[in-house]
Structures are given as structure tokens and as C-alpha cells.
Amino acid sequence: MTTTYASASELGAAEPRARFHDLVAAEWIKFRSLRSTWIAYGATALAVIAFNAGTAYDTYNYWPARSPADQADFVRAGIPLQEAFTANAAVVMMLALGAIGAVAIIGEYSTGTIRTTFAAVPARRWVMAAKAVVVTAVATVFGAIVAGASFGLTQAILGGRDAGISISYPGALRLVVASAFLAPLCALAGLAIGAVIRHTSATMTASVVVILVLPIVLTDGRHWSAVAGHATLYQAWSRLVEVGSRQTDFPWTTGGAWTVYAVWALTAAVLAVTSAQRRDQ
Template identity: 65%
Template sequence: MSTLARSAAEPRARFRDLLAAEWIKLWSLRSTPWACVITALAVVGFNAGTAYDTYRYWPADDPRHRAGFVRDGIALTHAFTANAALVLMLAAAAIGAAAVVGEYSSGLIRTTFAAVPARRSVMAAKVAVVTAVTTVLGAVIAVASFVVTQAILSGRGAGVPMSHPGAWRVLVASALLAPVCALTGMAIGTLARHMGITLVGAVALLLLLPLVFTDDRYWAAVVDHALPAGAWDRLVAVGYTPAAERWPSTVAGAWTVDAVWLLAAAALTVAGVHRRDQ
């Protein structure tokens, strides 16, 4: 049978078939389930440790201290701490990077593109699968952290329920860290195609830049507010007072930053592979 006849007889791959294939490939990586489990345990452990320290060193019984602890949103800051957020950001970026770089390093990407020449469709399926998996992972971690930390703090009468004002904002913002950073890792991996370079780039972009750009100057504050870490920090600051900063950000602006990073990283991943050598 000629190549033309064979191609005419074989229908083009449907997008749902590509999704199924990418789902199988993602979970066929031995690192994926281990990375998800270890990340969840590490992040929840960090948060639980902070809550337990507060429980252990709680001052003498003082109703005013307890009331202020809840009123000022400190209980919610224990639900998802900054250290735990850094761990989640780095781990999610590594998971997203592995979904792309692993296929390049093994040479499987050549087989993939030979079977499905529509490279953008393949990468779009990768983006969809990684986004779904890391969103669920982020949601599970955020909810588990909230439940565990508030249960510990409840031993001192300082825990809050999910119906507490601002609690859902903390949960959603923390859960979104996973897909935002995972897609960022994918985008860097699509361009670098080397795991070491990708991880260095992810660390520099997601973790180091927020340390460099602070709010002491206007342009530095703008950069900080435009980074995922800065957006998360603004969203989880339920007891935040804008007057305390020289150039404050807004909640709407922080949500916009998350959305822009998601869309930009997805677009770069899909477009970055087009017309490039394998």
C-alpha cells in the first residue's frame, strides 16, 4: 500500500486520543506518582509543623490573644505557609518540566511527532493533562493543609472553618500555585529541552526573582507583583492593609497575574515546539 493510500485510510488523531496518550505517558514516568506523593507530604508537613509550633508555644490562656489571632488572619497564614509555598512551586515546576523534557531525553518525542505531525495539538494535550493533574494535586494539598493545621490550632481554640472570611481565597490561591508553576516548568522545558537547565531556570524565575525585586522601588514592586510568588502572597494576606506598602497590589490584580502566567506558559509550550528540530 502506498504512503498516500495508507495516510488516507488512517484517520487523524482526535484530541481526546491525544489526551489519553499524554495521560498514559505522564503516569508511565516513575517519577510522577512519587513526586506527587512526596510533594503532598512535604507541603502538608511544613504547614502542620508551623501550626504545631504555635500550638506548643501558645502563651498563657488569654482570650484577647486568641481573638486577635483569628481576627488578624494569622490562623489562615498557618493554613499555607510561605515555606510550604516555595516547596510546592519548585516541585510543581519539576513535574511540568519532566512531562516535556523526559520525552525529549528518551527520544520518544520523535516517535510521537512521527505518529502525530500536528505538534501543536500534541503539546496542547500535554498542557491540558499536566494542568488537570497539578490542579487536582494543588487542591488536595491545599485542603489537606487547611484541615490539618486548623485541627491543630483548634486545640487552642484558634482554628477556623472553611466558611471563615478569606479561607476560600487562601485555598484557591494556594491550589493554583501548582498548575501555574507546572506550566511555567513546561514552557521552560520546551525551550531548553534539558532538565538541569530547566530546573535552574525555574528556580531563578519562580524563587530567586521575588527575593531580588522588593517593594523599595516602584519598578521593583511592579515586577514583584507580576510574579507568581508575589500574586500568591497578596492573595493569602487576608488581614492585608494596603496603606502598609508604598506601592500596594490588589486582589484583582493578583488573580490576573495568575491567569496571565497560566495562559502565557501554555501558549509558549504549544507554540515553542512548532517548526523546531526535534
């Protein structure tokens, strides 16, 4: 009996190439298998909602101490919107989601499993694109749940004093959407920073600087500083959730803030996808 062996080239040709949805499924399996990821998401959700609900409860608790004039101006001034998603809650979510997005890639670099991934799928850009899709999708769902829950809970608490508002109130839907999208944008930014730097401590430091420090340092005192500050995520979010028109020497529109969101998403995605191709693991 004659035994026939297939050549290596024939075996390679017979093996199907990984399709993009297969890569997305593989990245999803890796992502959801990490218990620490879900703990981080859960802790962040509780912290963000607690910040917002705590602010609304303080208003509820001290409502009788307000003068009738203050009570009458509370809703008219848009303060329920400010308490629906506070600046402190936004900072917590931004820092946490930036770290979660960064860990999605630097975790593989620190353990060396990224070598196995790239050996199995040499098309590195497609691997990183799939990772970006999973990170963005999960963070988007997370942001929508947290922003929606925060709005509903805070307005229910304020409603006990007849001071709550509905989602149809001017600017309410924009606040919820802007706060929800802040989560995937920060997660994608963290992924991009991690893909470029690839070291845990340096990545976390850079994430804090980009997400938190720059918006604080860049003020509206001068034109160049104001323009640069407007290009940061935090200041874009602040403009989108702003109640009324703030008096400033260098005003900008909500359309400009939405543009900043879009530019950040596109830039972070491009950096995350292309960085793996240009460098060795």
C-alpha cells in the same frame, strides 16, 4: 487469481487521523506510567502538608505560654490563615511542581522519544497542547487536595485550642483556591520553560530563577521593581493570601493578583504549544 495492492496514498487516506482526545489519552498514559512522577507528587504533598501542620502544632504546643491578650488577638489578627498555608510550604510546592512540569517534556527530549511522538503525530502543536492539558489537570487536582488537606488539618490542630477557623472565615476560601491554583500554574510554567530550553540542567536552573529568585530580588523599594515583582507568581500568591492590608508604597489589589495568575497561565500555555512548532526536536 489476481492480487490487488493498495497504493501508499490509499493506505494513508484510509488511516484515521489522531483526534485531540486521543492525544490527551496517550499523554495521560505516558504521564501515569512513570512511577517517579507519583513518587514526586507524593513526597511533595507530604512535605507541604507537614510544613503547614508543623507550624500549627507549634502554636498548639506553646499556646499556654501566650498571654490571654495574645490568645484573644490570635484569630482576630488572622494568624490561623497564615498557618493554614505557610510561605515555606508554598515555596516547596512551587519548586517541586515546576520541576515536575519540566520533566514532563525534557524527559522525552533527553531520551529521544519525542522524535517518535512527532513522527507519529506531525501536528506538534496538538501534541504539546494535549501534554499541557494533562499536566495542568493532574496538578490542579493535586493542588486542590493539598490545599484543602492543609487547611483542614491545620484548623483541626488549632481547634484543639479553640483557635481554629472555618472555610467561611473572611479570606479563607480565597487562600485555599489561590494555593490550589499555584500548583498547576507552576507545573505549566515548568512545562513551558522545558519546551523552550530542552536541556535538563538549564531548565531546572531557569525554573528556580523564575519561580523563586525573581520574586525575592524584585522588592517594593522602587516603582519599577515593585511592578515587576507583582507580576511574579509568588508575590501574586502572597497578595491573595494576605491578611489585612499591608502598608506599602506601591499597593495593589487582589484583582490584580488574580490577573497575574491568568496571564501566567495563558503565557505558559502559548509558549509550551508554539515552541515545538518553531524548532526541530
